[in-house]
Amino acid sequence: MRIGELARRTGVSERSLRYYEQQGLLAADRTSGGQRDYPDAAIDRVIRIQELFAAGLHSRKIVELLPCMRDADGGPSMIADAKLVAELTAERDRIDRMIGDLITSREVLDDVITAASQPVD
Amino acid sequence: MRIGELARRTGVSERSLRYYEQQGLLAADRTSGGQRDYPDAAIDRVIRIQELFAAGLHSRKIVELLPCMRDADGGPSMIADAKLVAELTAERDRIDRMIGDLITSREVLDDVITAASQPVD
DNA sequence: GTAAGACCTAACATTAATGTCAAGTTCAAG
């Protein structure tokens, strides 16, 4: 599939998809004319990349991480070495704290929303 | 307390604390010499602000939100109007999705970490 | 073959919180 369709189906801008390629996150074949041609598996991968970005990982880390993931189509393909495991563990713990903070913030918002919906004075 | 102590006790840089003041997020008294003097309650507030930043709210939204929160010391002090409630509800839903994505990412990392810890081939 | 739409590269802009540095002032203790 070409870049426009992939963008549409993932909700990620074409600009970002090209950026992902530049960062080594997302490979694409090229047509004879030089246009990108993505496999169907690219959809899942792009969504995964977005999630990892949302989790605060930087592209460089994601580049190292991706080959160690078992994706829907292929196998695990690579095992993380000790250094990477240490980094990923740190990220994992950070994400853990982040989830806790987000839950707190969600509660705060719910409180404010609830208070506004209940004109009990 | 002065800015250095607040920074130390919250883990937030002095630079950021001044920025918060500039954004109207965090008020401070001033000594006769012009130095900032924070009440103890500032600690909780700074932590709250950090959490909301982590949740992806922008300072402008936080400015509107803060007076509607019931903080440890004072009362709720203000009720969100309909427009703010709508915005906060959108934020809440976004945070909800974010938590889901983070949980997914955490699982992905755990998978990779586990796979690396189990040299079962 | 041609026209319209999709795509290409490259460059520059943006955002928003935070880092950093400089030059000057205040505070607290001796």
Next chain:
DNA sequence: CTTGAACTTGACATTAATGTTAGGTCTTAC
């Protein structure tokens, strides 16, 4: 009073993903 640490304002830099624009090329349907 002096001295050093802590503070002040202001300006400029950074980061990293993404937006935007421009000028050119490819694809496909007619």
